[in-house]
Amino acid sequence: MGLNLSRTLKAGLKNFFRNGWLSVATISIIMVTLFIINIQIAVVSSENLLLNDIKNRVSISVYFKPETNEQDVLRAKDEFSRYQEVASVEYISKEQALEDFKNENANNEILQKSLEEIETNPFEPTLSIKAWEPRNYELISRAVNESDFRENINTVNYDKYSNVIDNLGKEIDSNQKTGLALGITLAVIAVLITFNSVRITMYSHSREIGIMRLVGASNNFVRMPFVWEGIFYGLISAAIALPLSFLYLKFVAITESSGVILPFSNSIYIEQFLSQVFFKNILWIIPAELGAGILLGMISSFIAIGRYLKNPKR
Amino acid sequence: MENINFKIGEKEFVSIIGSSGAGKSTLMKLLHAEEKPTCGEILFEGEDIVEYKKKQIFQHRRDVGIVFQDFKLLPKKNVFENVAFAMEVAGKSDEEIAEDVPQVLEIVGLSHLAEKYPNEISGGEQQRVAIARALVNRPKVLIADEPTGNLDPESGWEILQSLLKINKYGTTVVLASHDKESIDKINKRVILLEDGKIVSDESVGKYDLKKEKNLKHKKKTKKKRI
Numbered sequence: 169m170g171l172n173l174s175r176t177l178k179a180g181l182k183n184f185f186r187n188g189w190l191s192v193a194t195i196s197i198i199m200v201t202l203f204i205i206n207i208q209i210a211v212v213s214s215e216n217l218l219l220n221d222i223k224n225r226v227s228i229s230v231y232f233k234p235e236t237n238e239q240d241v242l243r244a245k246d247e248f249s250r251y252q253e254v255a256s257v258e259y260i261s262k263e264q265a266l267e268d269f270k271n272e273n274a275n276n277e278i279l280q281k282s283l284e285e286i287e288t289n290p291f292e293p294t295l296s297i298k299a300w301e302p303r304n305y306e307l308i309s310r311a312v313n314e315s316d317f318r319e320n321i322n323t324v325n326y327d328k329y330s331n332v333i334d335n336l337g338k339e340i341d342s343n344q345k346t347g348l349a350l351g352i353t354l355a356v357i358a359v360l361i362t363f364n365s366v367r368i369t370m371y372s373h374s375r376e377i378g379i380m381r382l383v384g385a386s387n388n389f390v391r392m393p394f395v396w397e398g399i400f401y402g403l404i405s406a407a408i409a410l411p412l413s414f415l416y417l418k419f420v421a422i423t424e425s426s427g428v429i430l431p432f433s434n435s436i437y438i439e440q441f442l443s444q445v446f447f448k449n450i451l452w453i454i455p456a457e458l459g460a461g462i463l464l465g466m467i468s469s470f471i472a473i474g475r476y477l478k479n480p481k482r
Numbered sequence: 483m484e485n486i487n488f489k490i491g492e493k494e495f496v497s498i499i500g501s502s503g504a505g506k507s508t509l510m511k512l513l514h515a516e517e518k519p520t521c522g523e524i525l526f527e528g529e530d531i532v533e534y535k536k537k538q539i540f541q542h543r544r545d546v547g548i549v550f551q552d553f554k555l556l557p558k559k560n561v562f563e564n565v566a567f568a569m570e571v572a573g574k575s576d577e578e579i580a581e582d583v584p585q586v587l588e589i590v591g592l593s594h595l596a597e598k599y600p601n602e603i604s605g606g607e608q609q610r611v612a613i614a615r616a617l618v619n620r621p622k623v624l625i626a627d628e629p630t631g632n633l634d635p636e637s638g639w640e641i642l643q644s645l646l647k648i649n650k651y652g653t654t655v656v657l658a659s660h661d662k663e664s665i666d667k668i669n670k671r672v673i674l675l676e677d678g679k680i681v682s683d684e685s686v687g688k689y690d691l692k693k694e695k696n697l698k699h700k701k702k703t704k705k706k707r708i
Contacts, residue, residue: 175570186558379554382516383615384543385571387536 172389180396187369191401194365198405199412201358202461206413208347213445214437215340221437222336227258228305230295230312231322234262234288241293244317248297251311253304258296265291292322355464362401362468366394370472395469402465403458410457417442483508483678486522490656492622495649497665498658500675506658509675510627513656514548515539527622544572547616547624547653551631553608555600555615561587562596565615572619582618590614590644606637613644623654630661639664 184191230248232241241259249257260268266289273279297312299305309324370377380390417438446453483505490496498506511517512524515531523530531542555564562583569579587593590610600608609629616624626645630638642664649655659665665672674681 171573171575376556376558379556380567380571381540382514382543382548382550382554383568383571384540386540389571 172392176389176392177396179393180400183369183373183393184397184400187365187397190365190368194362194401195405195408197361198358198401198461198464199409201354202406202409202457202464203413203416204354205351206409206457207416208351210413210417210438210441210446212340212344212347214441215343217440217444218437219336219340224298226298226305228297228299228309228312228324230297230324231292232294232317232320233322234290234292236293236320238293240317240320241295244315244320245295247315247317248295248308248312251308253299253301253308255298255300257298260294260296262289262291262293265289265294358464359468359471362398362465363472365401366398366469366472369397370394391473394473395466398465398467398469398472399462400465401468402461402463404461405465406458406461409461410454414442414446417446483519486678486680488673488680488683490654493649493652493654495646495655495668495670496657497668497670497672498656498675499660499662499665499672501660504675505678506660506675507627508678510548510625510656510658513625514546515542544568544619545621545623547619547621549609549612549616549624549626549629551628553600553605553612553632555608555611557600560597560599561592561603561611564600564611565618568615568618574619583614586614586618589617589648604637605633606640609633609637609641610644613641613648617648617653621653623656624648626655626657626659628658628660630659630664642668 230244232244238261241261245257245259248254266283269291270280270283297308299308312318312321312324377390381387486509498509500506508517512519515534518532522532524532526542526546531539534542556567559567565583565586566579569582574582584593584596587596590613592607592610592614595603595607595611600611603611609632613624613629624645629641629645633641638661645655645657646668657665671684673683
């Protein structure tokens, strides 16, 4: 069994090299397919990073009346933290708020002077609530407004962000769907191309295949070299597509002008994608890509062969 | 073909003669499991090859060596590799191949051409490679379908001599040919086919009924519509 495997492997390799330009053409097409699929995945990933970032920046701010006692605010913090939709609650005391404001506007003399003139701290104690899912902000906001602490609450603001998040979410969703459709179409095309190439190879070998079967070669023995050939096509294509995708993302996609392939080209997120997602997962991205290539090649070959080899000449 | 009934015993040398279209090739294909009869059985060592599944057919083709009129060598492999291929197909190890192939090349007198490719050697030499390939797995039966058809008379005679030599060493040989003169000269059993029917089955000289009883092969085919 293992012997046949190694013998057919060598035969497959020979076929592969002897095909010359046909092999080059097949590999190019599979490579382009994998490349585009990779970029699509990168884009979707980057968009998700963007979404997460926004989700993180978005929060409900609950402004308490300035005279509210700190203990009450802290109690409110505890209570709100317990809502299951709430991810975190941050307390910003009025002193802290003042400090932050002073620091953020350090350059603005007029503002600094106005602050000095007002003797009291105009800032309100604030609770900044973040939810797990942006769609829950409305729910949380209502809960807060109806909570025991409502008398101490001045305003709750969240409205501004919900539309943005919803729209972004929708756009990302549709991008994902387009990307998926594109990816699947391309994969089918790649399978067809490989299928075709294997067919052509088999056709040019048809006389030899006939002789082999007359000498007593089993169907598998005849088939395996072509399966190996398909695997080689897939493997090499993947091995080229992956680094190429990386280089493209790193050097080309990052420039503003690449809006063609990428539905949105926000370079920061691509960088982030590369450093956070890509490199972190590189140890399984590489085998996954190679695996995808091999799978593509193998399936095409099997289909190409299956329809070519019928029953032994009878 | 109709009413084909005959038995071939171990170590026999049988020639099937007939003009073109008489059915010789069809008969050879039947023996080689390349064709199926419409009815009847073909028994090889007691088993009916008509009932064989795919796997068994491929095995059968390894047990029965075959030589064709147009040699059917793999063009991209050299002489050694062509013969070795028959062993690869049978799953033999590299060591066995390294041992057996040179031996069989010697038997057919082609050791000096081991590295040559089919297109670099003569027709007679190619046919000898084919014979070597057919022999290398030590089959019990060698089938030759018009082996001299594409060869000039001298090469053809040489091939016939090689087949006789092989038969002497113990392999049953079934030969199909339309070269009646050469076959007459070798004094072996001759089955004459005409229009798909057996016209005569003459065992020349030494073969008698006693030998026919020591049967290893029985081939019986009743009817086959072409």
